[in-house]
Amino acid sequence: MAEPFEHARRKLDAARYFRAQLDQTGDQPRHFAYNLEAFLMEWRSIFPILSLSDLQARPERLRADAWVVDRIKKDPLFEALKQKRDIAVHRAPLMPSGSVMVMLEEHVSPPEEFLEIELRDTAGHPVQRSEAPPDPPAGAESETYTIHFTYRFPDLPDGPREDLRTIEIRVLCDRLIAAAEDFLCAAAAGFPSS
Numbered sequence: 001m002a003e004p005f006e007h008a009r010r011k012l013d014a015a016r017y018f019r020a021q022l023d024q025t026g027d028q029p030r031h032f033a034y035n036l037e038a039f040l041m042e043w044r045s046i047f048p049i050l051s052l053s054d055l056q057a058r059p060e061r062l063r064a065d066a067w068v069v070d071r072i073k074k075d076p077l078f079e080a081l082k083q084k085r086d087i088a089v090h091r092a093p094l095m096p097s098g099s100v101m102v103m104l105e106e107h108v109s110p111p112e113e114f115l116e117i118e119l120r121d122t123a124g125h126p127v128q129r130s131e132a133p134p135d136p137p138a139g140a141e142s143e144t145y146t147i148h149f150t151y152r153f154p155d156l157p158d159g160p161r162e163d164l165r166t167i168e169i170r171v172l173c174d175r176l177i178a179a180a181e182d183f184l185c186a187a188a189a190g191f192p193s194s
Contacts, residue, residue: 005187008049012180015042019173026149026170033094036151039173040085040094046180047072063191072179076159081176084153096151096169103146 018039025031047068072078088094121127153172156164164172186192 004049005184008046008184008187011042011046011049012177012184015039015046015177015180018042019170019177022170022173026151027147029098029149029151032098032149032151033096036096036169036173037085037088037094040081040088043173043176043180044082044085047183060190064187067183067186067191071182075179076157077164077172077175078179080153080156080164081172097154098149098151101148101150103148105144 018035021035022032022039025035084094151169152165152167153169154165158164
């Protein structure tokens with residue numbers, strides 16, 4: 001089983017690579033969609049490699065198939081994303097729904113004519129009064145902004161525990177990677193029954 005297992009590991013590594021690319025291309029919807037399709041294709045190809053391997057003994061193959069059915073095919077998330085992958089391969093490119101959030105922060109110093117400094121002692125009596133403004137701190141007048149892109153599949157089904165339509169696609173992909181890692185660990189252990 002070493003060769004198919006290594007092949008499956010390489011597919012998982014490729015899926016991880018395309019998952020990382022989702023973070024890198026989040027601000028480019030078309031590139032994001034390309035990387036998402038590649039991710040789903042690599043992820044989906046992990047499972048048949050080991051469960052259909054001719055190198056496996058028949059009972060082990062049956063346990064692999066049972067493991068996939070029990071943990072993957074029964075989960076609405078995995079089945080829905082497998083269908084997305086099938087659509088991307090056989091019918092049309094994926095077009096996840098995207099949204100953009102822009103957060104703007106502005107830091108300004110008050111105008112000099114409104115600035116008055118008064119120092120007081122511990123009893124509250126004025127000690128010094130100054131009308132001259134202190135030197136403004138470096139970068140006192142600046143703007144910073146953050147742009148955050150999110151992607152979802154609004155047509156995913158409701159899961160038994162959560163609404164899959166509200167979960168960001170990159171989070172869903174992280175779950176798929178965790179499931180593939182579990183599958184490879186179970187394969188290494190000979191798919192023990194649970």
